[in-house]
Every structure is written in structure tokens, then in C-alpha cells.
Amino acid sequence: MEESHNNVVPVAPSETGSGQYGCSHYRRRCKIIAPCCNQIFDCRHCHNESQNSVQVDLANMHDIPRHDVKRVICSLCSTEQDVQQVCIQCGVCMGRYFCSKCKFFDDDVSKKQYHCDECGICRTGGEENFFHCKKCDCCYSSSMKDSHRCIEKAMHQNCPVCFEFLFDTTKDITVLPCGHTIHLGCVREMQKHCQYSCPVCSKSFCDMSRVWEKMDEELALTPMPEMFQNKTVWILCNDCGETSEVKFHIIAHKCLKCKSYNTRRTQAASAPCLSRMEEMVR
Ligand SMILES: [Zn+2]
Ligand SMILES: [Zn+2]
Ligand SMILES: [Zn+2]
Ligand SMILES: [Zn+2]
Ligand SMILES: [Zn+2]
Ligand SMILES: [Zn+2]
Ligand SMILES: [Zn+2]
Ligand SMILES: [Zn+2]
Numbered sequence: 230m231e232e233s234h235n236n237v238v239p240v241a242p243s244e245t246g247s248g249q250y251g252c253s254h255y256r257r258r259c260k261i262i263a264p265c266c267n268q269i270f271d272c273r274h275c276h277n278e279s280q281n282s283v284q285v286d287l288a289n290m291h292d293i294p295r296h297d298v299k300r301v302i303c304s305l306c307s308t309e310q311d312v313q314q315v316c317i318q319c320g321v322c323m324g325r326y327f328c329s330k331c332k333f334f335d336d337d338v339s340k341k342q343y344h345c346d347e348c349g350i351c352r353t354g355g356e357e358n359f360f361h362c363k364k365c366d367c368c369y370s371s372s373m374k375d376s377h378r379c380i381e382k383a384m385h386q387n388c389p390v391c392f393e394f395l396f397d398t399t400k401d402i403t404v405l406p407c408g409h410t411i412h413l414g415c416v417r418e419m420q421k422h423c424q425y426s427c428p429v430c431s432k433s434f435c436d437m438s439r440v441w442e443k444m445d446e447e448l449a450l451t452p453m454p455e456m457f458q459n460k461t462v463w464i465l466c467n468d469c470g471e472t473s474e475v476k477f478h479i480i481a482h483k484c485l486k487c488k489s490y491n492t493r494r495t496q497a498a499s500a501p502c503l504s505r506m507e508e509m510v511r
Pocket of ligand 4: 345346347348349360361362366367368
């Protein structure tokens with residue numbers, strides 16, 4: 230005898246309201262109750278922004294411990310419940326992407342979210358396009374698999390330009406040839422201002438050979454007066470680390486080893502050669 234399966238067939242989670250609820254950070258159909266302050270927020274960024282704003286006492290500032298979120302509130306029926314993907318009351322799917330480890334919901338799956346167990350957080354961009362580097366302890370784009378220079382915990386620090394913590398930033402990140410990590414947008418901003426050296430270690434991060442050629446020309450056009458002909462200075466090259474003794478010049482000093490003008494004088498204080506160079510690049 231055919232049995233009716235009507236009451237055992239799981240009801241597909243409802244897509245009602247998908248993309249219509251959420252905050253400026255995420256489209257989702259629930260709010261979270263912050264375990265730290267017991268207040269209701271759209272998402273952890275909303276929490277962190279409001280709890281770290283200038284209006285909050287320094288002593289009360291805090292970030293949400295995201296993995297500890299225990300309760301959510303359905304945006305459609307307002308039912309408070311444990312963290313889960315489908316509302317127990319109205320059956321709506323509270324986030325098309327859902328991570329039970331991060332207690333994370335997002336209706337916009339075009340970001341291709343995935344959870345990295347080694348990072349311990351959800352990331353975007355598609356698992357197939359990323360790999361987790363054990364030494365850097367972070368996920369990087371597959372294109373960097375053989376080309377990046379590993380630096381222990383490279384991402385577990387702040388962007389040297391805007392000081393945001395890089396490990397769980399939602400913005401694009403990049404690794405400079407020297408191995409230091411930084412927001413892609415912050416690098417572009419530096420380039421706009423003709424800054425081409427790493428803010429952490431001062432190494433050039435682009436191919437500067439054309440610029441150095443221009444510097445050669447400029448120096449050739451600006452011979453030093455007779456009285457300086459025999460004056461020499463010691464320089465340290467920011468790019469190759471070589472120390473050398475070179476002829477003094479008012480504009481800049483060229484590393485004898487790698488031909489870079491990204492150098493600094495090691496004796497006697499003087500204006501950094503770079504400022505003149507940056508003017509030229511403009
Ligand atoms: Zn938010
Ligand atoms: Zn509901
Ligand atoms: Zn996750
Ligand atoms: Zn990872
Ligand atoms: Zn690495
Ligand atoms: Zn930055
Ligand atoms: Zn660097
Ligand atoms: Zn050099």
C-alpha cells in the first residue's frame with residue numbers, strides 16, 4: 230500500500246525575501262544577538278562599527294567574538310532562535326550561504342564564500358581559486374602559489390597604510406615582492422601619489438628601471454661643482470641591502486650593485502634622496 234509521504238518530505242527552505250533584507254555589509258534574513266553585549270545587530274561589522282565608534286568609552290569598545298554567536302532573530306517573522314540556516318518558525322532560509330562555524334549568513338552567493346578550516350573563518354572568491362599557505366597561515370589566490378614569498382603569519386597584522394587588520398579584511402589584499410602584505414587599494418593609492426616603496430621595509434615594489442634611467446639622465450645634466458668632485462658618501466641600498474661608497478650628488482645616490490636610486494645615506498643626516506626622485510616620477 231502506498232503511503233503518503235507528505236509529512237516526512239522536508240519542506241524546501243523558503244526563498245521569500247532573498248536579497249531584500251540585511252545591512253550595508255551583507256544581504257541576509259536574520260539579525261544576530263551579540264553574545265558580548267546582548268544587543269541586536271544586522272551583522273558583526275555593524276556591531277563592531279557601533280561598539281568602536283567615537284561615542285563609545287574606550288573601556289567599553291570591543292569586537293564581537295563571532296564564533297560565539299548563539300542566537301539569531303528571523304527578519305521575516307521576528308522569531309528568536311538558535312543559530313541555524315532555516316527559520317524554525319516560518320521556514321525561510323535566513324542566508325543562502327550559511328556557515329555554522331562562523332555563524333555567518335549571506336544571501337549574495339555571487340561572492341563565492343567558502344569556509345577555510347585552517348584560517349578558521351569564511352572567505353570569498355571561491356575555494357577553487359585559493360589555497361591555504363601553512364607558513365603564512367592565510368588563504369591566498371592560487372596565482373600566488375609558486376610566486377609569493379612566505380612570511381610567517383604575514384596576514385596577521387595591520388595594513389601598513391590604513392592599519393586595518395588584514396587577516397579578516399573584506400577588501401582585496403596583495404603581497405609585495407618583499408613579502409609584506411597590504412590592501413590592494415592602499416597600494417594603488419600609494420602609486421597615485423608616486424610612492425613606489427614598501428612602507429614597512431622601503432624596498433621598491435615595482436620595476437623601477439625606467440625611472441632609474443631617467444635619474445641617470447638627470448644626474449648627467451646636473452654635474453656637481455668642482456669643490457664636490459672628490460666628495461664621497463656611504464649609502465645603504467633599500468632594494469638590495471648593499472652598502473657602498475659613492476660620489477656625492479645633491480639629487481640622489483645610485484647603488485653600485487643593483488643600480489637603484491632607492492638608497493639612503495648611512496652617515497651624516499641629509500634630506501632623503503627619495504623626495505627628489507618622487508618629484509621626477511610625477
Ligand atoms: Zn552590517
Ligand atoms: Zn522566520
Ligand atoms: Zn565559516
Ligand atoms: Zn585559509
Ligand atoms: Zn606563504
Ligand atoms: Zn590598507
Ligand atoms: Zn616590505
Ligand atoms: Zn642595490
